Amino acid sequence: MSDSVELESFDNLIAASLSGSKLEEFNRIYYGRKDHHFLNIKKSNIEFATRYNFEIAAYDFPARREETRSPHIVKIGIIQHSIAVSTDKPITEQRQGIFNKIRNIIATAADEGVNIVCLQEAWSMPFAFCTREKQPWCEFAESAIDGPSNQFLRELAAKYNMVIISPILERDECHGDTIWNTAVVIDEFGKIIGKHRKNHIPRVGDFNESTYYFEGNTGHPVFETKFGKIAINICYGRHHPLNWLMFGINGAEIVFNPSATVAGLSEHLWAVESRNAAIANSYFTCAINRVGTEKFPNEFTSGDGKPAHKDFGHFYGSSYVTAPDGCRTPGLSRNKDGLLIAQIDLNQCRQIKDKWGFTMTQRLDLYADSLRKAVQPDYECQLIKKT
């Protein structure tokens, strides 16, 4: 599935081309800090990652010590991966191939002391919505409670005392067999804390997702886990600042953005949107994108007048973490499975709220009133015309 012509990493391109004070200035302005605060990774895990062909990187985001609160240190792990076998293989074989590589990566995360893991959007299947075919792809949809993907992850969560966020294609058998794009939160005993359904569904390019599922009906839940208050903004929801905002209002300290997006469409937006959300809402964000090019058995068109084809471009990975102060990690590679670990102190959230004051100055009452008016059919824009 790998694309040898693809650039391996935006971040490594810079690190290999600049040095000394130039690299420091680039890092200060681009990432927000001169050095990346690398965390040590066990030698055995580096070797393991090399053997199983995934990248591993770890960074530290400390906070100021406080007198009246202890540090609230959490290790989060985000995972990006390609599919494992070709898309014409039986569904169970495709899924099992992904399970096999995820098992290795989660074991590594656990050995590094990771507390919360989040996987990419629709992690246990190819991103087949580009085909507009209902079969066989709808067969990947599964119960949020005891479908194969969550059975697999619930065991690992309990085994490793870890919270795992599992973004899947959900089949809701209790409500007309409907399909949803859903993130399920599994606690450290392997129990389901709850789930959230993608709020904003794309109709752009090959992302024909509204053909398969509807806008989510779960509001903006924040899940209080053993390790912190977390929320999930699924993929296209990252383009909507109001979606990010409501997770912040509901108390999120970390918001994960499991995604699937391709280079031709969004790569220049990738470093902007989830980072902006971390800044605007004084919480940590984790942007996760799949990797590789996925080829499908039957050709399809993309609504752009071009000839039919069997893939829809390169998923460019580049997963990264941003802190409330706007500092961010380098991204994982553009074409390889990877585990990015961030050790974060959740105390930074409130410290940054106190420093920048965005929650104090955001005038929510003004906007509640403005939006109430703006959604009326007879709303008149506040337009000042020249006399």
Place this chain on the structure above:
Amino acid sequence: MSDSVELESFDNLIAASLSGSKLEEFNRIYYGRKDHHFLNIKKSNIEFATRYNFEIAAYDFPARREETRSPHIVKIGIIQHSIAVSTDKPITEQRQGIFNKIRNIIATAADEGVNIVCLQEAWSMPFAFCTREKQPWCEFAESAIDGPSNQFLRELAAKYNMVIISPILERDECHGDTIWNTAVVIDEFGKIIGKHRKNHIPRVGDFNESTYYFEGNTGHPVFETKFGKIAINICYGRHHPLNWLMFGINGAEIVFNPSATVAGLSEHLWAVESRNAAIANSYFTCAINRVGTEKFPNEFTSGDGKPAHKDFGHFYGSSYVTAPDGCRTPGLSRNKDGLLIAQIDLNQCRQIKDKWGFTMTQRLDLYADSLRKAVQPDYECQLIKKT
């Protein structure tokens, strides 16, 4: 006022360090397009800019040709500048020094065919709010109609058939002599179309602005000018996605963000926030920051436990323009006066709305309802606790 130790330009650092396919890949991923679409600048204007020590750069943002709408091409110019004489000089002398350099830059913009010019926040004065002194700085406040700054600009607007946005410190003599942070829109005949007052006021670091003026009371006006529908999000308002959103709802095609911000505080956020707003709202944004270090007569403290001092850091310029598709120009320099020209086709706004569908998928009714609830004193967060 210049700081010889300061990096001259983030963008030039990259352009000088990378080449060939590496530079193209950097440009594609970072700026959104492989080449910058430079526009020609007249030789006479390049020479003039060299003589008067300001930078000049120009870029093109074309849109797709449509069958039923003509292109809507506009040339916008954004100006960044340092103060002209030291802050202990008489107020009229300080202001006149700035007028002299702005006259040159606007004349150049006019000669390049610019239709709309926007200046930086509080453009005709030093950014003295760090001092917390009321005198003499409040004397810079002036009438939005016929104060010296707007008298000066109204003449230039009429002379050059140009819309000019003038962000000033406003004195409202009709309402208790109150002071406001205000952007005034002057039409191409030199008449005032209207004004907008800064909606969000910072209380961060040396930005003690709430000591001087209050949150704006002008809503989110969009000004329909001869050249397009424009709005102004002043400085700190760029941290608030809802502020950007309301200008979009009211129909803005270009939103200017006249600012004053320093390197130690915000430089790693600068490339993120106004660019995110352009993406989320499918309009053009223009981020404008002053340049140089401003020293004040009396020492002041910064609320950070450090000793008193007479300046509050380096205004890093780096003004830039982003298109609705998320592509952006390189920034102007970090330490020099500058004029950045962008030739834009406003048709791109609707083309991008049709492509990405953010206005269709944003579910404003959901958020109007969510915010209405969230501002109630007894609001309970949507928090899912583990059982």
